[in-house]
Amino acid sequence: MHVIVIFGTVEGHTRKIARNISATVQSLGHQATVFDAGDLGDVDLDIADAVMVCAPVHMSQYPSAIAHWLSTHADDLAKLPGAFVSVSLASASPFPEEHAEIRKLTEAFFDRTGWHPRLVHQAAGALRYPRYDFLKRLLMKHIAYREGGSTDVTKDHEFTNWNALSAFVASFVDECGATPEKANQAMPA
Ligand SMILES: Cc1cc2nc3c(=O)[nH]c(=O)nc-3n(C[C@H](O)[C@H](O)[C@H](O)COP(=O)(O)O)c2cc1C
Structure with a gap:
């Protein structure tokens, strides 16, 4: 299986998350290719068996480049298994209402873009x-x-729970039901 991992970032932490996801996918015997939201024109969905999107929250918004790309490709993406990793500080908050707020924001993002991934993970980000x-x-x-x-x-x-992230990636790969490949290759962004 070939997983396309797309990320947006402002301060770089979500890039680290995307690369970690790619490494986990490979460790499970599959291929992964990472794309920066700035180069989404290069994404070839024909090579993808699954898509994972990682986006940070800044001022209660996900990056507009990712939102635009998801809206534009919603029809093609609907044919592929998808997973979304939301990165925020609210996910590290001790206050439950902040977690609820970020889940609402994520759902609104899906409604706005028309992309509804199978699985969603709320990852805590970083203060840099x-x-x-x-x-x-x-x-x-x-x-x-x-x-x-x-x-x-x-x-x-850094507040990201890397073990929880790896477990999420493993559950998504499992959900896709793919058999591990022999040769794997990743192209870091
Ligand atoms: C200017 C600024 C605004 C932010 N706004 C939010 C926010 O509205 N909600 C939230 O939960 N986290 C917010 N964060 C935290 C980021 O989501 C967190 O730092 C994340 O790790 C950033 O990812 P990046 O390094 O990939 O850009 C904000 C961070 C900054 C620097």
């Missing part, structure tokens, strides 16, 4: 303070403080 400009750092520090998160702006803070 050193990469933010002054204002963004201030804003994120304020949000982290409110949520009881780390306010040490000298380093990155």
Whole structure:
């Protein structure tokens, strides 16, 4: 089976997630090709047996490039098994209402794009303070403080549960019902 993994990112954490997914798919004996949302013109769905899309939430929105691509290809994508990995800080929140809010946002995204994946995973993202400009750092520090998160702006803070992500990928591959291949190749974005 060949899995196409598409990601969008602003600060790079979702790229890391997409590459991790690709490595898991390969470790299960399948092929994976990773595409950056900036190069979605290159995606050839004819080679795909399944599609996984990874998108981060920024200011309550997923990247518009991914939304546009999903809307444009909704008919072709409907023929393929699909999975969505949403990346957000709300998923790391101790407050249940934040989790509910992000699930609502994800459902609205599916309704808007017309793409309805079989499986959805809500992954916690990262705080990458050193990469933010002054204002963004201030804003994120304020949000982290409110949520009881780390306010040490000298380093990155990663909240992703990598084991849970691998388990999700394995369940999706299982759901697709494919037999592992002998030779695998991945093209990192
Ligand atoms: C300016 C900014 C706005 C954000 N807005 C939200 C938000 O509305 N909801 C949320 O849950 N997380 C929000 N986040 C957290 C991101 O989803 C998280 O940092 C994620 O790991 C970013 O992924 P990326 O590095 O691939 O861009 C925001 C982060 C930044 C820097």
